[in-house]
Amino acid sequence: MPDDDLTSEPPPSPVTPSTPAANAPLSLSLSDVTLAVGSLEICTEVSMEAAAGQIVGIVGPNGSGKTTLLRSVYRMLRPRLGQVVVGEDDLWELRPREVARRVAVVVQEPRTDFEFTVREVVAMGRSPHQSAFAQESAADRERVERALAHVGIAELAPRAFSTLSGGEKQRALIARALVQEARILILDEPTNHLDIRYQLEVLELVRGVGVTTVMSIHDVNLAAEYCDHVVVLQDGRVRAAGSVDAVLTPEVLEPVFGVSVERVPRAGGRSLLWFRSNTDPGPEPPV
Amino acid sequence: MRLSERLARPGRGRLPSGLALGGHVARFGFAAVLVALAVTLVVSIVLAVTLGPADISPMTAWRIGIHQLWPDLVTPDWPAAHEHIVWHIRLPRALLAVLVGATLAVVGTVLQAMVRNPLADPTILGGTAGAAAGAVGVIVLGWSFVGIYTLSVAAFVGGLIGYGLAFVLATSAGGLSPLRLVLAGIAVSYLFSAVTSMLIFISEQNQTARVALFWMLGALGGARWDQLGLPTILLVAGLVYLLAQARALNLLLFGDETATSMGVPPDRLRRVLFVVVAVLTGTSVALAGGVGFVGLVVPHAARMVVGSDHRRVLPLAALVGALFLLWSDVLARLVIQPRELPIGVITALVGAPVFALLLRARLRGSDHAR
Numbered sequence: 238m239p240d241d242d243l244t245s246e247p248p249p250s251p252v253t254p255s256t257p258a259a260n261a262p263l264s265l266s267l268s269d270v271t272l273a274v275g276s277l278e279i280c281t282e283v284s285m286e287a288a289a290g291q292i293v294g295i296v297g298p299n300g301s302g303k304t305t306l307l308r309s310v311y312r313m314l315r316p317r318l319g320q321v322v323v324g325e326d327d328l329w330e331l332r333p334r335e336v337a338r339r340v341a342v343v344v345q346e347p348r349t350d351f352e353f354t355v356r357e358v359v360a361m362g363r364s365p366h367q368s369a370f371a372q373e374s375a376a377d378r379e380r381v382e383r384a385l386a387h388v389g390i391a392e393l394a395p396r397a398f399s400t401l402s403g404g405e406k407q408r409a410l411i412a413r414a415l416v417q418e419a420r421i422l423i424l425d426e427p428t429n430h431l432d433i434r435y436q437l438e439v440l441e442l443v444r445g446v447g448v449t450t451v452m453s454i455h456d457v458n459l460a461a462e463y464c465d466h467v468v469v470l471q472d473g474r475v476r477a478a479g480s481v482d483a484v485l486t487p488e489v490l491e492p493v494f495g496v497s498v499e500r501v502p503r504a505g506g507r508s509l510l511w512f513r514s515n516t517d518p519g520p521e522p523p524v
Numbered sequence: 525m526r527l528s529e530r531l532a533r534p535g536r537g538r539l540p541s542g543l544a545l546g547g548h549v550a551r552f553g554f555a556a557v558l559v560a561l562a563v564t565l566v567v568s569i570v571l572a573v574t575l576g577p578a579d580i581s582p583m584t585a586w587r588i589g590i591h592q593l594w595p596d597l598v599t600p601d602w603p604a605a606h607e608h609i610v611w612h613i614r615l616p617r618a619l620l621a622v623l624v625g626a627t628l629a630v631v632g633t634v635l636q637a638m639v640r641n642p643l644a645d646p647t648i649l650g651g652t653a654g655a656a657a658g659a660v661g662v663i664v665l666g667w668s669f670v671g672i673y674t675l676s677v678a679a680f681v682g683g684l685i686g687y688g689l690a691f692v693l694a695t696s697a698g699g700l701s702p703l704r705l706v707l708a709g710i711a712v713s714y715l716f717s718a719v720t721s722m723l724i725f726i727s728e729q730n731q732t733a734r735v736a737l738f739w740m741l742g743a744l745g746g747a748r749w750d751q752l753g754l755p756t757i758l759l760v761a762g763l764v765y766l767l768a769q770a771r772a773l774n775l776l777l778f779g780d781e782t783a784t785s786m787g788v789p790p791d792r793l794r795r796v797l798f799v800v801v802a803v804l805t806g807t808s809v810a811l812a813g814g815v816g817f818v819g820l821v822v823p824h825a826a827r828m829v830v831g832s833d834h835r836r837v838l839p840l841a842a843l844v845g846a847l848f849l850l851w852s853d854v855l856a857r858l859v860i861q862p863r864e865l866p867i868g869v870i871t872a873l874v875g876a877p878v879f880a881l882l883l884r885a886r887l888r889g890s891d892h893a894r
Binding site (some may be wrong): 308311312313334335336337338340341342344347349350351352353354357358361362364365370372388392414417423488516 | 530636637640643721768769771772775777778779780781782784785786787788790827831832833835
């Protein structure tokens, strides 16, 4: 399979940050949300806010409940306790279709044995807006083509979705979110398995969508660069939340990730964070 | 699952997936294909009622049909026996084949999407085996609680029990898992097959075993006008409902997270689909016995032409399934005439090689792509 074949990627497209977001962004708020799968409690009394238009990053070690928390924002998992509010309304009091018009999700599905073309996948984003027997309108098709062009994969439209590389798949799913015209965007590890250039391109695209965004993200430095607000999760609880400068600090991150964290100053910008294993003796020669 | 992985190899654009690509030309092309198939189906029905041990020309068949509908238009110049054969035996039988073929193909397509597994078909989710056990049970035990309808009712109820059992086994706190549904269906199918075999084995009369076997392999010979009414309404209503779910089925096939995020709760949809599919399978098995292969092969054949979009796959599968079963029944009647083969023998004999060819075409294509 030609997956992740660099030469097959399209050239980087110029990303226009001023994507026309058809709908005004909505705020999102979770208050004391407790989530469990079966008898296993995964998130405990999590509260967080995403103001309209903000990009919120969720950071935390593996198994800290990031994915589970995100699933509660698009009705995949109903909280045992607590409330999720989208705009003014409780998520679970809205109709599923109405939620789908407000919240778009970019998450990789497990591979299936059935093939859809990239264009078909992107066009699925229109389904919350269509009735049962309705065909795609000319406006719908126009939206799909525009979104494909916007994320730079217009020429991949007739290809089978499963033959795309990881970066191309993320672009297609972002295009799907664009045609969905939702007002909140949820992404689960959008940069996973991507090489550095595609990580940056995907995050630029996300920023360009211009709606309220909540994403889980592994790379703390990328989180610092692209997020307005960061929530640090550990063992399903919020350990810290706030602005990048307040939260992404050695004091917060060291106990959460169990590593040593160092600030590395950078000319003309925010200092980078450098991580070392606690068992690593470090660069100093032992005395 | 090796076979499923092989089946999974995508078309990669070599197969005539041009129809799947949208745009005005492709949509016109797809509509043209549907119209052509519909016309072929009507012509096939007329041909099917003229074929058989009794020699009746297509022209006569037409005139008998017109005479039945508008008696004044055509003056009868044929033996009364021919009229009986065409109108009361062959025509209802052909229509039953069309109805059952379309139903099995659509049900197979929907089941494959529900459990996201290309090997799913009505026979592996417990319904067909349950129906067979019910029907063979009343044949062997000689019960008759609702007269001539006993067999159909027993098959219908058996089918619902089979599906229901698989459903209950597959449901857990976490919802209805597609993989568990397949496994539970297979377990239930084995259970009911064992019951059926045992019933046939303990039966005293040889004739019983023969009737049971014939019925299990499928037979359309019992088609009569007065039995077609209610099942027709059920099947047509079910098919229309499933066609209306085409977009939701696409989302379900792509993944549960996607379906949820597009406002289609997957568990709820699966439950409703399960009930519809159970009723449709039960009805078609009650009418025609356990016809195999249509529900497995036809959906795949349809997808190879138009891709996975159910708005195209479902109508195409319905028409192809109808044609396939109609001609299979003609063969079943003609091959060893005046005796008949069970139709399931024909669908498997024709279907298995066709399936093998589809599989090979697919494999060859993906080798190219690599």
